[in-house]
Amino acid sequence: MSEQVIKIADTTGNPGALGLTGFSLATLTLSFHNMGLVPENMTVIAMAIFVGGLAQLLAGMMAWKKGNTFETVAFTGFGVFWLSFAFILIAPLGTAAAGDFGLALYLLLWGIFGLGLLLGTLKMGVKALVVVFTLLVLTFFMTAAFHFVLIPIVGVIAGFFAFLLGAAAFYTAMAIVLNEVGYKLPM
Template sequence: MEKQLANSAPLGLLGFGMTTILLNIHNMGFFPVSAVIISMGFFYGGIAQIIAGIIAFKRSNIFAATAFTSYGFFWITLVGIWMLPDTGNALAGATPNSFLGVYLALWGIFTAFMWYGTWGASKVQQFVFLSLTVLFFLLAFEKWTGIESVATFAGAIGIICGSSAFYLAMAELLEEVKGKKVLPF
């Protein structure tokens, strides 16, 4: 008898949620980007979500597989965007804000389609993807316009988005551990 793989969604959601909360505390202006955000982005937001995505592929859950691996690589590329300019490589220069806005808008478009994929799923899952769509477009708009108050507002949306993913992770995890619904989702 083949052993069934565990549900990787709580791991992926926690990697996404906790990293998103930390980055958006920065976006609200409370802390600069530092080793805390970079490490969470690379290891937990990035690698842990990719692992969760690979497990979801093995479980034939194409939505979760695509979401977790894609957003895991989002975090790794974001860390690269921040760190590669410091390597001195001429091709790895700082990204102009207007181009960073394009990067964020592309992620917003992808996320809008993923949100559509959640219709019919849990309300919390729908909320995670809707709030993330709004977050990406707000951050893109801020990069294109330079209006700092947009980043602050986006940061608040991001904290709410990350917190909703954290909640969904705990709801799914506790349901599996306890064998019954503990938190509604």
Template structure:
């Protein structure tokens, strides 16, 4: 009897679960993408000027619970499924939204007005760098995710540049790019749910060759 067979017999688990410990866990990707898309959509609508800036507080509960906590959970489940890319992405962007909510809620008003834009720019710059190398890593995932990360990178670049330069038009462009990012992320989420539920490809995500 092999070691694997002994483990299987001792704990009484299916062979697939021994070969792949994450096989019994549902794909957390659609949840993480949905949380990311929803929060990005609302904040980007404000940044693009589609809705009044006065409604900005509505972003905070979304950032805390859907974009933040739900995405963080998705990242933990991706670790369990041995998906380094998904685990890193969802955990980091979940933390981004949690940090953003806490920053706006507790600290933004305590920064002198003359340095407020620089402070926000530094906050965004950190995630611009992170998104840049995650975009490169996404080239081994799917066309859908490459699209999400490519447009997200442009979004962060514009938002960061807008804060540092004070150019409102650049920040507004970042808002429109954020809306495009949200739509792409929603598509990837929808495809994940639909394809997983129907057990076949209903909406294509374009797996990249060599994956």
């Protein structure tokens, strides 16, 4: 008697679009604050918790179910980044102010994490992801530098890098969605 192999096709959607959308919208909101265009308020915190944090955690778990280790680590990792960042902003003992060495170190560590993921994107052949992760690393390092040196223009530059990052992530998310319905946007 011969064995029969049955393969079940994965018909679930691509969680990358959700994860990148959550990341991009939270990043854009924070970038406007970092550039001095929007005062820090509950909008930034709400975007960090629900859009950056929750949406990316969900995308990370969906990627895990699909067996995609890179997306699982990236989305789950940055989902918890946004949740922890929001906590830093609202915690009673929080000192998330310019010049806070702990915050600078926290951002530097996330930049190093992003650098590891950037190396992964170089093997994927998706130029849009290389751009996103390059801008992510630059944003984290510039934002950490601002908190180390306290030179206001460094904070504005970091905010500008965050804006470029948010825009690149948003483009990549929309390209994933629109390409699935028949468009041919470059990635």
